[in-house]
Amino acid sequence: MNDAMIDLSVQQLGLAEPGDAALVRSLPIEAPVSIEVGGIGYAVMMATPADLEDYALGFALSEGLVEAADQIERIDLHAVEGGWALRLWVPAERKAMALERARQRVSESSCGLCGIENIEQVLRPLPPLTAQITTDRAAIAAALAALRDHQPLGQATGAVHAAAFCTPTGKILYAREDVGRHNALDKLIGALARAGTDPATGFILLSARCSYELVEKTVRAGCPMLVTISAPTSLAAERAVQAGLTLVALARADSALVINDAQGMIA
Incomplete structure (x- = not known):
């Protein structure tokens, strides 16, 4: 076993033709990963517990909790009962933003996208892309x-x-x-x-x-x-x-x- 997968003994059944076989099959690990920002519980995600520091940083960036990697002061990774905890430490103003966003997440998860304020939040404008590449x-x-x-x-x-x-x-x-x-x-x-x-x-x-x-x-x-x-x-x-x-x-x-x-x- 490693952080990403386990091996499991299984029985393969022959359906088209007779013949069963005992096999060892690798399965990806799926575990709860809690994300805390400045000591505030922000989300619990189901994830594969590999590259978790990359995950913590990428999650914070893509959620808009920080605008750049250097706004995260520290990332702590802890194994906890049944899963993992990712603790991100950020400046005070970012912690306040995380608290407000966490409240919105609770509201949305409790009732779905119920109400115009939630829908507007989900569909808030995206920053226009200015970068271009040339590819083929x-x-x-x-x-x-x-x-x-x-x-x-x-x-x-x-x-x-x-x-x-x-x-x-x-x-x-x-x-x-x-x-x-x-x-x-x-x-x-x-x-x-x-x-x-x-x-x-x-x-x-x-x-x-x-x-x-x-x-x-x-x-x-x-x-x-x-x-x-x-x-x-x-x-x-x-x-x-x-x-x-x-x-x-x-x-x-x-x-x-x-x-x-x-x-x-x-x-």
């Missing part, structure tokens, strides 16, 4: 072809999502995995921040369905282009257009669907 379809194909080599947990379990940061030529520089697609992207954003790599200098590749939250996290990170293997939702496409994010979906070895490329980044 060959770069997208190259990144897709290389992604599997950056998914050791995915290859072992077949049950996790991956998020990768790619250069404009399609070279993968960083990749992170998690049982949750949002978590994988947060981990990647945190890894970029810790490495001092500007998200505006490349594009992000996701092995997941493209929901609006993934578009918003990409935009808030300052990355100008997102490529996803699965299809986007209508709101994801709408938010990409609003923010000026180049969005490519249903990316396969032989084709891809350009949802938005108003800046003409893809040759």
